[in-house]
Amino acid sequence: MMAIAAPVAIGGWLLASGAYAFGRKKPWIGDVFAMLGVLAAALFLATLWTQLGRPPLRTLGETRWWYATLVPTLGLLIGWRFQTRAMAIPACLMGAMFAWINLANPDHLDKTLMPALQSPWFVPHVVVYMLAYSALGLSSILGIWALGKSVITKQPISQEDTDVPHRMVLIGFPLLTCGLLFGAIWAKQAWGHYWAWDPKETWALLTWGAYLIYLHIRLKNVMKPKVTLGILTLGFAVLMACWFGINLMPISGDSVHTYTRTAD
Amino acid sequence: MHPVTAAESIESEPQGNLTPLRLGASYAWGVMGLVVLAGLVLHFMAGPVPARAEAFYVLAAAPLLAVIYVLFQRNSDLARFFCSIPLAVASTTVTLAMALVGGLFPLAAIEASLGVPSVWASWPFVLSALVLAVNLSASSARRAWPLNALNLRFLLSHLGLLVVVVGGGISAVKIDRVNMVLFENRPTNIAIQRDGSEVMMPFAATLKDFKLEYFPPTLGIAMIADDPEVDIELSPSPDFIEEGLVTVVDDWTLEVLEYKPQAVLTGEIWRDIPWDTSAPAARVRATSAGGESHEGWVSCGSLDSPTTYLAIDPDHAVVMPILRAKKYESRVVIDTGDAQQEHLIHVNSPLSIGNAQLYQLSYNEEQGAASEYSVIEVVTDPGVPIVYFGIGMLLLSVLWGLWAGLEKKNS
Structure with a gap:
């Protein structure tokens, strides 16, 4: 089942991207392909969950599958809600790219779940974070796209080009805050302290702080889109460092959050 | 300017x-x-x-x-x-x-x-x-x-964050974390501080039982290296071992012919002996895609039994990776002077005694399930209620922010 679902998801999202790009007057065609991809990816996750006998939220590879699924899902839902397909193509392409990365670097399946992760907070904490990462990832991609378009065409950045990424931050930032707070409550229950300045916690705070700074700077610089979109891009770089990059840093040895790596 | x-x-x-x-x-x-x-x-x-x-x-x-x-x-x-x-x-x-x-x-x-x-x-x-x-x-x-909706939302987020920061400051100066090393049936009220000094607790704790449960073992194919500096490359199978299991790893089909969850190696024979120091052992047949076959016992070993692997070529062997802890818990009796009560403490489930929380911290990892002691961490942190109050305010502001973010008009 998983061997079929993953390629179907990637194919669905690639077709959706093409349909959105070349069939602007009929966005429903893109929506259908995007939904097909989301359903296939959801089936993949459900099968993986069943096969592992635990929530597939432990390793980097597993969280990447959630990300690949949630980015196009959010793209669709927010698109319907706000009657825009501005994020449809980047959402589908990001979903396809992350799914492809996982197919190219398959995880060793591991059914074990260490005692600290056996908590009711496990699923909400990680899923809320993945939702936040999805919304913030979309905002940054749209921001980079707007910046790039402005540089190439030498045209000023339009209001919509900053409003849509900002809207995604307004959705992603509360979710990011939720993830951080859930993590603190869980840490108190599991390790005795809600905040221990563990490297992962520090980077989670840095990520949250980067978007906090963006929100405040945008309040004062709404007329300076290059500044605000630039900070948004920087914020996403910090987010990626928190999610992936930290495992490559020398400080990762100090972290108790080592279960995010592939089992070795 | x-x-x-x-x-x-x-x-x-x-x-x-x-x-x-x-x-x-x-x-x-x-x-x-x-x-x-x-x-x-x-x-x-x-x-x-x-x-x-x-x-x-x-x-x-x-x-x-x-x-x-x-x-x-x-x-x-x-x-x-x-x-x-x-x-x-x-x-x-x-x-x-x-x-x-x-x-x-x-x-x-x-x-x-x-x-x-x-x-x-x-x-x-x-x-x-x-x-x-x-x-x-x-x-x-x-x-x-004035306390209108706009200002209330501002206060929930900003004052909430301030309350968390203040609570964090109180925690930083007031938190007390000490460890009690509990041996079975030996009551103690002594805890060890971070600097190694001892301190008397207002209650006595007695370990009645320590239990460590492992996930069932798995199989894998590892590269054997004589050089201890070389990291062992392991291709693990996800499947838990049970009799009759057939799993494929790196083009080798591994078949479990016999499985003893608790065994001890006596001479060359793995015998079923249900000790805490026993090790799981499995008799495995490994068959390559070309039909080459090897058969023998594998075990991750324990204090009483050696690690055993099945060589399938000069560089590779079928191995049983070390067991992973699934759950560990201590059954303790807490004597506060007024009352004696038995409790179960495990990871993610601390015990509250007055202002203190007791956490299952560790055990003797070398001895595993046979660990003769359990370490309980006692945490007293007066900053926690303040931090939780701030977190509550922040969560309310988060819900409000999310609602505003999903509104169709610009907020």
Whole structure:
């Protein structure tokens, strides 16, 4: 089942991207392909969950599958809600790219779940974070796209080009805050302290702080889109460092959050 | 000074005063520069910030004074500067820049180069965070009236964050974490502090039983290396071992012919012996895609039995990776003097005794399930209720923010 679902998801999202790009007057065609991809990816996750006998939220590879699924899902839902397909193509392409990365670097399946992760907070904490990462990832991609378009065409950045990424931050930032707070409550229950300045916690705070700074700077610089979109891009770089990059840093040895790596 | 915009003037002007801010971004960055400089001077003169209540009270006076000043001088340039977005941005950025140092370099490296046990105890970090607290308290005081929806949302997020920061400060100076090493049926009220000294607890604890449960073992194919410096490359199978299991790893089909969950190697025979020090053992047949077949026992080993693997070629072997803990728990009797009660403590399920929480911390990992002791951590932290109150406020603001973010009109 998983061997079929993953390629179907990637194919669905690639077709959706093409349909959105070349069939602007009929966005429903893109929506259908995007939904097909989301359903296939959801089936993949459900099968993986069943096969592992635990929530597939432990390793980097597993969280990447959630990300690949949630980015196009959010793209669709927010698109319907706000009657825009501005994020449809980047959402589908990001979903396809992350799914492809996982197919190219398959995880060793591991059914074990260490005692600290056996908590009711496990699923909400990680899923809320993945939702936040999805919304913030979309905002940054749209921001980079707007910046790039402005540089190439030498045209000023339009209001919509900053409003849509900002809207995604307004959705992603509360979710990011939720993830951080859930993590603190869980840490108190599991390790005795809600905040221990563990490297992962520090980077989670840095990520949250980067978007906090963006929100405040945008309040004062709404007329300076290059500044605000630039900070948004920087914020996403910090987010990626928190999610992936930290495992490559020398400080990762100090972290108790080592279960995010592939089992070795 | 940077040009003042209309947007800049309104951030702390809930009543619509659009007078431009006189003290803007350049002042904010200048203040933060001076704060970091002062922090560095203090660092080299006095060492790290003392983790004492007196230090907390002295530092906490600054946000309190800011609140009083804002309440009485609401529209002064200084009050508006304390509440301003430029100060919020500058203090958050500088505090996070300090945190970045802590997020990049291991504690040992920081201690060796900076002479402080961590960035978090350094004066530049604490003073930067203090300016952030001043900004939060001053802006909260300014927005406390009139209490309309806009100001309430502002208060939930900003005051909530301030409450968390204050609670965190109280935790930093007041938290008490000690370990009790419990041996079976030997009551004790002695705990060990971080510095190795002993302290008497207001209750006695007796370990009645310690249980460690492992996940069932799995199989894998490992590269055998004579050089101990070379990392062993392992291709694991996800499937838990059971009799009759057939699994494929690296083009080898592994078949479990016989499985003994608790066995001891006596001579060359694995015998079923249900001791805590037993090891799981499995007789496995490995068949390559070309039909080559090997058969033999594999075990991850234990205190009583050696690790056993099945060589399938000069460089590779079928192995049983070390067991992973699924759950460990201590059944303890707590005697408070007034009452004796039996409790179960395990990871993610601490026990509350008065103001203290008892956590299952560790055990003798070499002995595993046969560990003769269990380590319970006793944590007392008066900052927790305050932090939780702040978290509650923040969560309310999060829900509100999410609702606003999903509104069709621009919020």
